[in-house]
Amino acid sequence: MSVIKINAITVPEGSGDELGKRFAARHDSMDGTPGFLGYELLQPTDGRNTWLVITRWESEDDFENWRNSQQFQKSHGNTADDAEPRQKPVGMSAELWSYTVSVTG
Template sequence: MTIVKINAITVPAGSGDELARRFAARAGAVDDQDGFEGFELLRPTDERPTWLVITRWRDEESFQAWVKSPAFAHGHRSAAERAGEGAPPPVGVHSEVWSYVPAGGSDPARP
């Protein structure tokens, strides 16, 4: 069964574009992981400071295998760090990971 992981990241005012840029710089880094089904970065449309990183996985085991993999560590390093430079300061000031399974909904794309 699909599992949804949501990383809720609190971002200070004026830092959201940098968060989006950093995610864009590593787009596709998780796409080849076994059990990975999709990714979205959601920007708030109001004044709240929380951005959401939503990933879908085949199951909890697939997600945990990715978290424990070298690909996870590599993907969470900045481009500067991968080039041997120092790490930039973090954009987020707080984050927490939420875990859900689909419990209903609709798919208008299906006939």
């Protein structure tokens, strides 16, 4: 059964488009990651300023292995990689939610 991780990212008013651009620029960065099944970035349409990043994984271990990897550190600006200048974070806060699929239709 797959594991679902949802990162709820709250952004300042008017900053959501920048979040979308950053995700689009790194669209293929997860290719080849063991256990990674896909992701979606959901943009709010009801006036909220919380965007949802939904990722699907084969297992909890696959997610944790990625989360503890250099790939994760690099994609989240947590390394001193001179090849890519650090960008100021778009989000003001983030909350990670964990789910498994209960029923499919």
